[in-house]
Amino acid sequence: MENGRQTGWQRYGLYRLYRACLLVSIYASIVFFRTRLLWAQTPTRELLVGTWIGVHTEQDIDFFCPLPNYIRLEADSTYYLGMIDGSAQEQVSSWAVQGRVVRFDTVHFAxxxxxxxxxxxxxxxxxxxxxxxxxxxxxxxxxxxxxLNGHVWQSDSLIMAFYANGKVSLENRTTKQRTAHFWRLARFGKSVFVIIRGNQYTPFRGYKPLWQLSSVRPNQLEAIGWNGYALTNERFQLVRHLAPGDSCRPSGFQACGNCFRPTWFERSLTHGQKRYDVLKFVTKQYQPVQRPGETGLIQIQFVVNCEGEKGPITLTSFGEDYCPKTFAPQITSQLTAICRNYVSTDASLREPEHPDGWPSDLWVSLTFRMKDGHITELLP
Amino acid sequence: MNGRWLVYLLIPLSGWAQDGERFLQSFSSTLAANRTVPPQFFFRERRERIRLDTLSASAQNYRFRAFNYVWRGDYEQAMVWLEKTTALYPKEHGIVGELYLAQLRDYPRALAHFDAYDALTPNFDDIIGYNPVSYLRGLAYRSQGEHQKAIEQFSRAIDPLAEKHGAEWVNYKHFVSRAVSYIATSQPDKALADLEKAGKNFNRSALVYYHRGRALLQLNRMAESRTAFQDASFFFKALRAERTGDYQEDDFNPVYESEIDESIQSLKIKDR
Structure with missing residues (x-):
């Protein structure tokens, strides 16, 4: 029994030794990987030296705006900032790594x-x-x-049609949404970039993601860029030649800006003189539908691009208890039409903020409080 | 003809360059903005929502979360969080009531929260922000068209303070609010008395002169009324030049330039 017990303890001791060794080795691997991770997260000067091509700014978790520029960090501490398409004078400054602080130009990053x-x-x-x-x-x-010129190219996620008149259409193969822009090629070093910018009306007003061509063959080309989901070396197949009659059109509403997010472009109609004008317009146009129970909130939201083209409209409604509620179509259709007509008749809403600016895309959100089919308030 | 071609050639090129210069300027600004880590993600709803999910339970965090839903127009969730906030933290009744009044224009709910807030400390007119609860209650009654009840509440807010410290210690907007209810109940003399005191506390107010014009109109003192509306018009323009954006003296008592102009115009028509 004793021997057996001793053997058991010995076994247990060996097991503990074995477990300790295992833990030490796991801990060592974690420390090693953590060091690697820290090494990856705290760049050394040597790692930062080089040319960096803009991919995008993550404005929100689900919303990115393309970066069509580069920064070049030279070993002699010179910092260059410029546009890949050469559309601006290259800016020259300096950069440094001091301890764990990185400085680009005059901006210090902890x-x-x-x-x-x-x-x-x-x-x-x-x-x-x-x-x-x-x-x-x-x-x-x-x-x-x-x-590229006069051809349609397709990858797993994108369809790009390059028109001879300088226009290009981009289609997301998942959402089937197609937008129209302008294209050109730009040489950067020995590389060639496809520059896609502007909107359906003009070659200005911002960029779409850059594509650096990595391989060009008769029926296949490869390009490095952001495909809407990931940064990849995207493989495109030649689909067809564009016919002379083909025209470059968006599939639906397209904002003029290439970094358009509705809520960022809200034009408030519920303050100051605009509020007075809206209330006057609505009071004049709205025919009350006397119906008990048609009480609560009706929220109408829609976009209008810089040329006055109207985008999709959403209507959300709530009862007096703030739970979702459906109002009579005689009420909702009237309010929808009134809101859209008001905005389309007031071109001042799209005026640029600065005299030398572009006309604005805008997002409008109006919420009405209703009581038995009558409008009682316009929420601020 | 050659010059015209040159212009056509230069316009796109200069636009191209202008776009690029603007972009680099914007890149540098964003780079500078990135040197800090923000406490909140304004206008970045998804990122802010994730941050809000990590917050501990506190009156401030619950209230902030509710307000976020209001700003986003998600009124269903907003109501859930507003009510949850006041149920867990009764001192929040005041600020939540003010939100129902000012943002959601839900006067019955606002009144219920004001009553609950006022009941926390009996025999004391509690303060919400810069206003006594009685004043905000008065605004809620007035918005429902119950002017007599509104005047009672406004008086509870104004009179004890004026008696104790003098009328110059009363917010001029409080006098204006009571005057609006006096005008609505055809008591122009009382309205004028309040507007007189309001004018002493802020003598460049378009709001005060506009309602003075309305009160004088009720008394058929046309010439004085026109002068008051013209003064309102003058001060409205002067204040607009001083302030930026859609400046409104008092959101609870909005006055618009067109309204003032229409009043002047209607008096001119009566003169003819």
Whole structure:
């Protein structure tokens, strides 16, 4: 029994030793990986040196705005900021790494605010900016132009149609949403980038994601860029030649700006003189539908682009208890029409904020309080 | 002709360059904004929602969460969180009542919260922000068209303070609010007395002169009424030049330039 017990203890002792060794090795691996991770998250000067191509700014978790620029960090501490398409004078400043603080130009970033992972440089947490390390890939620009011009190319996620008149359409294959822009090629080093910018009306007003051509063959091309879901080396197949009669049109509503998010472009109609004008217009136009129980809130929201083109409209309604409620169509259809007509008749809403600015896209949100089919309030 | 072609050629190029210059300027601004880590993510709803989910339970956090739903127009969730906030933290009844009054224009609910807030400390006119609860209750009654009840509540807010410290210690907007109810109940003399005191506390107020014009109109003192409306018009323009945006003296008593102009115009028509 004793021997057996001793053997048991011995066994238990061995087991503890074995477990301790295992824990030490796991701990060592964690420390090793953590060091690797920290090393990846706190970039050294050597890691930062190079050219970084803009991918996007993460304005929100689900909303990115393309970055069509580059920053070049030279070993001699020179900092260059410029546009890939050469549309602006390159800016020259300096950069430094001091301890765990990184400085670009005059802006100092505390530890963890500048990180590098998988050749992606990430700056900040407020509006995180993502840039990728640039590798120069020589491409014949004339051949690339001939391949793209007048052709439709398709990848797993995108369809791009390059028109000879400088227009391009981009279609998301999942959502089937198609937008129209302008395109050109830009040489950067020995590389060639496809620059897509502007909207259905003009080649100005911001950019779409950049595509760096990595391989151009007669029926297949590859390009590095953001496909809407990930940064990839996207493979495109030639689908067809564009016919002379083909025109470049969006599939539906398209905002003029390429970084348009409705709530950011809200034009308040519920304060000051605009409130007075809206109330007067609504009072004049709305024919009350006397019906007990048609009480609560009706919220109408819609977008209008800089040229006055109206986008989809949403109507949400709540009862007196703030639970979802459906109002009579005689009420909702009237209010929807009145809101849209008012906004379309008031061009001042789209006026640019600054004299040299572009006309604005805008988002309107109006909430009416109803009592038995009558409008009693316009919420601020 | 050649010059015209040159202009056509230069316009797109200059626009192209202008776009690029603007972009680099915007990139530099965003870079600078990224040097800080914000306590809240304004206008970034999804990121802010995740942050709100991590907050501990407190009156301030619950209330902030409710207010976020109101700003987003999600009134169903807003109501759930507003009621939850006051159920757990009764001192929040005041600020929640003010939100129902000012933002949601839900006067019965606002009154219920004001009553609950006032009941927390009997025999004392509790303060919400800068206003006594009785004043806000008066605004809620007035918005429902119950002017007599409104005047009672406004008087509870104004009179003890004026008697104790003098009328110059009363917010001029409180006098205006009571005057509006006096005008609505055809008591222009009382309204004028209140507007007189209001004018002493802020003598460049378009709001005071506009309602003075309305009170004088009820008394058929046309010439004085027109002068008051013209003064209102002058001060409205002067204040607009001083302030930016859609400036409104008092959100609870909005006055618009068109309204003042229409009043002046209607008096001119009566003169003819």
């Amino acid at each position: 530890s963890q605010l500048v990180t590098i992972q998988n050749d992606l440089l990430r700056i900040g947490k407020n509006y995180p900016m993502v840039l990728r390390r640039f590798t120069d890939i020589p491409v014949d620009s004339l051949r690339a132009y001939q391949q």
